[in-house]
Amino acid sequence: MDHIEEAVACALSPTADPALKQQATQYCEQVKASPDGWQSCLTLYIREPKSTPETRMFCLQVVEEVLMTRTNTLDEARLDYFRQTFMDYIQREFVNNGVDNTLSSEPSYLKNKFAHAVALLFRQTYMKSWTTFFSDMLSLIAPQPQSTGNSNMKMVDLFLRILMSIDEEVVNTLISRTSSKEENTLNINIKDRMREQDVPRLANVWYELLTEYKDRSLDFAEMLLRIVGVYVSWIDISLIVNERFVTLIYSFLMTTSIRNAAADCLTDIIKKGMKPLDKLQLIGILGIVEVLQQLDISSDSEFREKIARLVNNLGLQLCQIWNDTNPQTNSSYPPTANPTAYTHISHLVPILLQFLRDDDNNVTEAVFGFLREILNIFKVIKKTTGSLPQEQKVLLRQILESIVMKMKYGEDMDWVCVAIAGGSESVGTIGEDSIGDDEMLDFLEMRRELKRFYDQIATLSASLTTTFLHSAVTSTLTTFVNEKATGSAGSSDWRDLELALYLLYLYGEAIKGVPQFAVGAPTVGANGGKIVHPVPQAGAPLTPLGECLFEMCKSGVSAYPHPSVSANFFEIACRYANFFEIRPDCIPEVLEAFVDARGLHHPISANRTRAWYLFWRFSKDLKLKLTPYLETVLNSIQDVLTVEASLPGALNPGFDLSTFKDQVFETKTYLFEAVGLLISQECIPAQQQFEYLTVVVSPFLSEIQKSLEACRSIQQSSNGTIQDNMTVVAGTPRYHDLELVWTLHHRLMALGSIAKGFPDMLNNKKAAANAAATGSSGPCAQIFKQVAEITLVALETLSRFEVIRSASRFTFGRLINCLGQDVQPYLPTLITGLLQECSVMELVEFLPFMGQVAHKFKTTIMSILNGLFFPLVQKVFFFLNQVPNGTDEAMALVELRKSYLTFLMGLFSSELENVLITDMNGQHLGLILQSVLHYAQDLSDIPVSRMAFGILLKAVNSWGSQGESSGAAAAAAHANGKSGLSNGSSGSGNGGDGTDDKLEAPGFYQFMYEHILRITFEVPMKANFDLQDGQSVLVLGEIAGLQKAIALKQGDTFLSYLSQVYLPSIHCPPDLTQEYIQALQQLDAKQFKKYFQ
Incomplete structure (x- = not known):
């Protein structure tokens, strides 16, 4: 035992040698794990003179662990040893030691721990060897011969703690337990025996102790009320709800120092699970509303909150009774039950309203549950009767007034x-x-x-x-x-x-x-349809x-x-x-x-x-x-249309300008866009628009020009990040450089936001007609061309800064709408500048930008896209071939795959797929198709796989048609084992810029037979292809559509190849082959998808 004391002291000492401390901890763990260590610890705990509190706490932990997890090692003799030892210690420490009006000198945490150990022993022995547990304990509580006639305060203290621990171990449903079926059965049996054998006596003792300690110790009285509250949920309610007990509890509501506990106890009584009619009778007996009306709760917000919770729970119970006894849904209850419940509710509403208006928000929130259920009852009444009766309307207005006041x-x-x-x-x-x-x-x-x-x-x-x-x-x-x-x-x-x-x-x-602001005579729609409310006139x-x-x-x-x-x-x-x-x-x-x-x-x-x-x-x-009012507005806000780019006063190592957020400026871009919206109205003459826009944009152009001149002195090595260990502070040259770049970024973003407010030139019929008539896009276009030019200068000067690349991409994304076709000459320089030093995430964002360009201009952008396409694809492949370093990079590459495939899909949707087979790009078609093929087969990302199959379907629809002889040659080539499409496939015979609508994709036919057809069968057969997954089912639909498309494009050639070559090669039975060919040939696309699945 001496070793245990020394080990505990060393393990807990903050000054002990680390090596000794580790040894001490290991020794303590050995004591816990040893078969008989608990005996030494139990002896040490009860020893006189007492050991240190830390040692005794450790000893109780060991004892607890045995009683909780190793009960199979405890035979009847050992359990009896526990019982006798505990009782001897209790007799000595809590009965014989000291007078009856003082508490034990034991720390509270030790008393709680010991009480818990006693409760654990109770759980193991009450049904067998210690059926007299409560009699034994209560006998120690009784007044001793040498006492003043009062109960033993020390023993009462311990017993109440034991009762709380018994609730935690056996009864309380709010405490999570990993109990077995046998343990749950044991708990049920313990409660049954307690109810039958001991609870009536316990209830009498609780009443007697409450009567005694309301004058002797309010702390004990409060603990007793908590015990009554937790036990009332499963014992006979009549043991508590009787005249003497309820009168006593109500009297506590008038005692300042204990009334909170009394309110909680009443709340627990109200929450007891009972049948509706029994609960209704209980509420009638308690008469809580009448008692609450007599209380003065104005000066104590904590007590008001307790009473509010009591009212809330009482109201919830009554609302539940009202719902259960509603004759519309349940006719088995007496006809008086439902109106009686509602009468109780209506009597409670004035108190509810009082709490809703309370100055303390906690008090108000405490009754929200009751309020919610009352409104639900009103909803049921309205649904039943068609409208709310006057009584409910009066209550509803009172509730609304209270809500608004709060x-x-x-x-x-x-x-x-x-x-x-x-x-x-x-x-x-x-x-x-x-x-x-x-x-x-x-x-x-x-x-x-x-x-x-x-x-x-x-x-x-x-x-x-x-x-x-x-x-x-x-x-x-x-x-x-x-x-x-x-x-x-x-x-x-x-x-x-x-x-x-x-x-x-x-x-x-x-x-x-839709809110109506003015009165308009309703009219009936055609054929006696719905009533239509016209827009009223001014x-x-x-x-x-x-x-x-x-x-x-x-x-x-x-x-x-x-x-x-x-x-x-x-x-x-x-x-x-x-x-x-x-x-x-x-x-x-x-x-x-x-x-x-x-x-x-x-x-x-x-x-x-x-x-x-x-x-x-x-x-x-x-x-x-x-x-x-536009001119007045612009004059009034001209001073606000500025940019103030601010950085933190000190930039620490690791600072990255590209990830820094200026939320104030981001919000200000809405203001710049609003200016663009107002200036661009068609009702404003073009020359006046030009003048307004000049006033707004010219200061930015001038400031950007000055910034660019200053930026030429920025060190070439600077890129917006601080990678060394030096903090950069305001006033230093490096800080000034970053501030300059940040300001330039903001000004470019401001110009882009102004442009965002302008309409889309390509979709604006009036603007398009004016441009066609005059041969010019209008005066404002000249300003936006200046914006485009200075943006490109900024990009060329500072392309190494990600924030400048980002701002340039944003601005041009908006200029595309403003300038329409006029923006095309700027795109090659822009795209080259954006790609030079872009990061993975920039490329993820850049590809949708290119998709926007393709969608806007379609075939008119072909000549520009032809030269930029493969360098862009090379950049994508460069990043996709890298091994990610960490989760963030891995996620970025996943997003890049999606953006890449979305970009390819967009080319087909925008009728620009010929860019893949021009003289310049056709030789790389095999590489691109192989990448799509790879992602189609990769089931680690099902949405990406589906997207890839969608691209292959688009490719088949675009390039899958050919004459019978070509199809036969393709099939024969595959049957003879010849390779189809290679990375070096020539694009000869195709227009250099891809503008010829009759371009062919050389080698694509072989690719269909050699690769596309193969994966349409292989992918669904993979072990990780889950037909129970919704996304996988969608992939299967794409595959079925792909096979159907090939069949439609290739006709009998494909069907013959499938039946005579491919299906036999994968050992498909002849009868199943014939059935499959017939389905592919005879069913429409929708039917075949269903068959294929």
């Missing part, structure tokens, strides 16, 4: 700019992970939950919701207008205005369908929603000096943008607010950036209506 910001809370809608709509706001105030986060989450209840109420009664919100919004705005008229507008509470605007934002959600009478919006715009509320008000003002203007189609006279008030310090110039960054995004949305929805 949506208001608290007096001690500060507002932060978080978008009302959340999610993707939160562009330009402070992210919730950036809000440091936990209370604010909790409030925002609670507000979202309240909003869900609002949605439920709006569904139940849209008219009630509309009437209430209209009144709440207009009354607040009217009060503000009146105060402003008297010169006291500042006296309005921002919380009231914020709430009113928040409600107005939600207003439209109470209206089914000046038509406004609906309640329209009235609120008109009042908001004309009230001047956006000028209220609190950021929440203007922020919500803009959110509402964007959500209900169609309102301004009806009342364009309200647009000036909104635009004025947008362009001044309330919006785009707001001093608070979060409000300002959010306004940039919302102005884009407003402009996008109402661009034609805003045209009369």
